[in-house]
Amino acid sequence: MTNSAQRPGFISGAENATLMLVVVLVLGLVAIQPAGAQNFTDLYNFTGPPDGEYPYNVSLVRDAAGNLYGTTAGGGTGPCSGLGLSGCGTVFEVNASGTETVLYSFCPQSGCADGQWPFAGLVRDAAGNLYGTTYEGGASGYGTVFELTPQQGGGWTEAVLHSFAGPPNDGSGPWASLVLDTSGNLYGTTWQGGSFSTLGTVFKVSKTGKETVLHSFSGSPNDGANPRFGSLVMDKVGNLYGVTSSGGVTPGNGTVFKMNTTGAETVLYSFCPQSGCSDGQTPYGSPAMDRQGNLYGTTEYGGSFGDGVVWKLSKNGTETVLHNFAGGPSDGANPVAGVIIDAKGDLYGESYEGGSSGDGAAYKLNKKGRLTLLHSFAGPDGTNPLGGVIRDASGNLYGTAYEGGSDGYGTVWKLTP
Numbered sequence: 001m002t003n004s005a006q007r008p009g010f011i012s013g014a015e016n017a018t019l020m021l022v023v024v025l026v027l028g029l030v031a032i033q034p035a036g037a038q039n040f041t042d043l044y045n046f047t048g049p050p051d052g053e054y055p056y057n058v059s060l061v062r063d064a065a066g067n068l069y070g071t072t073a074g075g076g077t078g079p080c081s082g083l084g085l086s087g088c089g090t091v092f093e094v095n096a097s098g099t100e101t102v103l104y105s106f107c108p109q110s111g112c113a114d115g116q117w118p119f120a121g122l123v124r125d126a127a128g129n130l131y132g133t134t135y136e137g138g139a140s141g142y143g144t145v146f147e148l149t150p151q152q153g154g155g156w157t158e159a160v161l162h163s164f165a166g167p168p169n170d171g172s173g174p175w176a177s178l179v180l181d182t183s184g185n186l187y188g189t190t191w192q193g194g195s196f197s198t199l200g201t202v203f204k205v206s207k208t209g210k211e212t213v214l215h216s217f218s219g220s221p222n223d224g225a226n227p228r229f230g231s232l233v234m235d236k237v238g239n240l241y242g243v244t245s246s247g248g249v250t251p252g253n254g255t256v257f258k259m260n261t262t263g264a265e266t267v268l269y270s271f272c273p274q275s276g277c278s279d280g281q282t283p284y285g286s287p288a289m290d291r292q293g294n295l296y297g298t299t300e301y302g303g304s305f306g307d308g309v310v311w312k313l314s315k316n317g318t319e320t321v322l323h324n325f326a327g328g329p330s331d332g333a334n335p336v337a338g339v340i341i342d343a344k345g346d347l348y349g350e351s352y353e354g355g356s357s358g359d360g361a362a363y364k365l366n367k368k369g370r371l372t373l374l375h376s377f378a379g380p381d382g383t384n385p386l387g388g389v390i391r392d393a394s395g396n397l398y399g400t401a402y403e404g405g406s407d408g409y410g411t412v413w414k415l416t417p
Contacts, residue, residue, distance in 0.1 A: 039416035040375050042382065043068075043098040043398075045405035050077045051102060052090035053409035055400035057175060057229045059121040059286065059337070059388035060412070061130075066096035068398060068412060069103075069130055070387075071118040075409070076105030080116050088116040088137070091130065091148055091156075094412050103130075103156045104148055112137035114158055115144035120177040120231070121387060123186070131161075131186055133174035138163030142172035142193065145186060145205050161186070161209040167193045170213060171201035177231035177286070179240070183207070187214075187240055189227035199225040199247070202232070202240065202259055214263035219247045223267060224255035230286035230338045230388070233295075237261075241268075241295060243283040249273050253302070254283040256295060256313055268295075269319050277302035279319055280309040285338025286388055288347070296322075296347055298335040307333035307354065310347065310365055322347075323371050328354045332361040332373065337388040339365075342395075348374075350385040350399060359383035359404065362397065362415060375415055379404050382411035 046052050052072030060068045071091050074080075078088030088107035094100045107116045115134030122132045130148040138144035142164035149157045166172040171190025178188045184207035194201040194216030202215040219225040224244030232242040240259045248255040248270030256269040272281045281302030288296045295313040303309035303324040310323040327333040332351025339349040347365040355361035355376030360383060362374045374397070377383050382401025389399040397415040405411040 041414045042411050043414050044094045044100045044412040045407055046072060046409035047407045048409045049075050049087045051075055052092050054402055055410045056119045056402060057386050058400045059177060060390050060398050061122050061124045062390060068094045069122050070400060071132060073117055073119050078105050078107035080107055088112060089118045104158050113139060114160055115146055119175045123178045123180045125180060131178050133188060135173055140165050142166040143174050162205050162211045167197040168195050171203055175228045179232045179234050187232055191226055191228050200227050215259060215265045217247060220252035221249050223247055224257055229284040229336050233287050233289055241287055243287060243297060245282050245284060253281040268317055269313055272302060279321060280311050284336040288339050288341040290341055290345060296341060297338050298349060300334050300336050308335050322369055323365055325351060328358045329356040332363055336386055340389060340391060348389050348391060348397060350389060352384050352386060360385045374417060377401055382413060
């Protein structure tokens with residue numbers, strides 16, 4: 001079985017990294033612009049069992065009608081307890097007016113063959129089917145890849161596409177969301193498992209449920225290890241890009257990697273190749289890619305103040321620190337969600353801590369390196385956002401807060417800049 005879940009604030013900052021002859025350009029702390037008039041709305045406050053509780057590393061998905069879909073790590077009607085959670089987790093829908101529906105509660109019977117504790121968000125196909133992962137449960141208890149299908153008469157049906165079997169031949173403990181290609185294949189990572197037992201994998205699951213381990217991470221000094229939050233990103237030709245929270249060149253503080261369609265992996269960058277970690281340390285979250293193929297992301301630690309950075313990695317492997325987080329009240333701290341990018345090249349994300357109350361913030365970083373705090377979380381509106389943000393065609397942002405809200409179990413929110 002996998003290790004117990006940890007909150008990001010308690011994850012070791014020394015989780016190991018990798019290098020490919022890269023030049024590190026640290027720009028230092030850039031100007032921070034206070035937020036203008038932002039329209040923030042708590043769309044929904046989770047209430048705990050039988051409702052969901054604690055949306056964890058959840059980037060929402062949104063359909064054409066404006067409905068939002070995601071998961072909660074706990075809650076629901078299942079019999080699970082542990083990891084500080086009550087219940088086995090849920091898949092939920094929140095419509096544009098803020099009405100929530102629990103689409104599925106995990107582990108309706110003993111054994112949790114359908115999975116338990118979904119820690120990551122969902123991906124949605126053109127037919128409206130939802131796909132995700134659970135951290136534990138399944139046939140062997142090492143987690144699952146599942147599909148949730150809407151039924152004509154109403155309701156949803158859950159099917160397990162793959163039950164992870166653990167090391168040495170399979171992964172275990174997926175924390176990350178999935179990526180869907182044009183043929184219906186799913187790609188993702190597991191935090192542990194694989195040929196090296198505890199270092200994790202990259203996997204593919206076909207639409208018929210056949211799983212292939214594309215890569216088993218081997219750790220320092222030549223490879224990454226333990227991909228945790230976020231998801232992979234896929235380019236136009238099917239190459240996958242992601243981050244690992246540890247591994248890479250000694251002392252092993254995380255990597256950025258690329259993998260082709262046959263599973264051949266290249267470590268593009270290793271964080272913190274020398275003391276100080278001015279380039280960042282412990283990368284988490286989903287990277288973003290611009291039209292030129294440059295990658296962008298976040299680290300939880302490192303940088304000028306030790307509170308993490310926003311980074312850019314060029315196609316030639318040059319890493320640039322775009323922002324050094326300095327913590328509240330005027331800046332975010334410890335981002336674990338990665339970033340998204342708009343057509344103008346501006347970046348958006350969340351930080352787990354920092355902001356005016358120290359409970360986390362949503363931010364925008366423009367092309368000139370100016371960071372704007374769009375919203376500081378303060379408790380009733382949610383605290384400690386862990387997942388990434390999404391953005392609609394009108395520029396509205398949507399996300400989740402892991403805790404806080406009216407009942408303390410987390411929120412779904414909307415922000416109109």
